[in-house]
Amino acid sequence: MAYEKLIFDRKGEVTTITLNRPSAHNALDKELSAELNAAVREVRADRDCRILVIRGAGDTFCAGDDVKEFNDWTPEDPYWQIELYQETVNLIEDLTPVTIAAVDGVCTGGGLELTLVCDFVIATNRTRWGMPEIDWDITPGWGGISRISRFAGRRKAKEWNMIGALFDTETAERYNLVNKICAPEDLDKEVAALSEVMLAKNPIALRRTKFALNKSADMTVHQALSLERPIDPYPPAKAGIADFQSKVGRDKRRNLSRGFWQA
Structure with a gap:
């Protein structure tokens, strides 16, 4: 357009x-x-x-x-x-x-x-x-x-x-x-x-986190907790955890995030 x-x-x-x-x-x-x-x-x-x-x-x-x-x-x-x-x-x-x-x-x-x-x-x-x-x-x-x-x-x-x-x-x-x-x-x-x-984060994890944060604001705590439960096997998490354990993902993501906006 x-x-x-x-x-x-x-x-x-x-x-x-x-x-x-x-x-x-x-x-x-x-x-x-x-x-x-x-x-x-x-x-x-x-x-x-x-x-x-x-x-x-x-x-x-x-x-x-x-x-x-x-x-x-x-x-x-x-x-x-x-x-x-x-x-x-x-x-x-x-x-x-x-x-x-x-x-x-x-x-x-x-x-x-x-x-x-x-x-x-x-x-x-x-x-x-x-x-x-x-x-x-x-x-x-x-x-x-x-x-x-x-x-x-x-x-x-x-x-x-x-x-x-x-x-x-x-x-x-x-x-x-x-x-x-x-x-x-x-x-x-x-x-x-x-x-x-933000681009260094896993897009699926980021999307789910944003959705839960937005929608839980209008719920009771007990209702909102339901949004934090995993609803599928969530394969990307396995790759992310493996990266973290091998320090590959940790070095890339955590170095960007650690201390961000803290100064």
């Missing part, structure tokens, strides 16, 4: 989707929202893709909805747009590939909601975060209320949504919205390092 408002770049097992409206802080208008949905579906159909990176063009990630466009919406548009947004983030959350949000600059509203469904979030120290919808007399539509409280807790979710203030990346990290903070010039390097670690 040819995209006009995003860049779809596939290199080997890593695909990058870049929101490409830098002059509008990569705000999501109808066209970009539809293209993002289509691009995510393209990734879902690609069985060779193991990593998906989502980022924004220029010095910003995504400022959320294109508010200027609201003046041209029909009475039916809010329903259909929110349905599309929710479908898109649900697709991202359930993707088989490991998803990484590479965040720089503005990350507000729908931009922040996008990061909530990614497996990892790497953000620069100059990023500004927030849920400003309250000052537009609207409410978040695709996770700013329902998902954000599961990361930061009800108290902080109320503060961010009901006041609408912006906050810095250190605050975002403190409340579980960010895995790693870096300087803007180091963002690409950090994304590449994490991708290298």
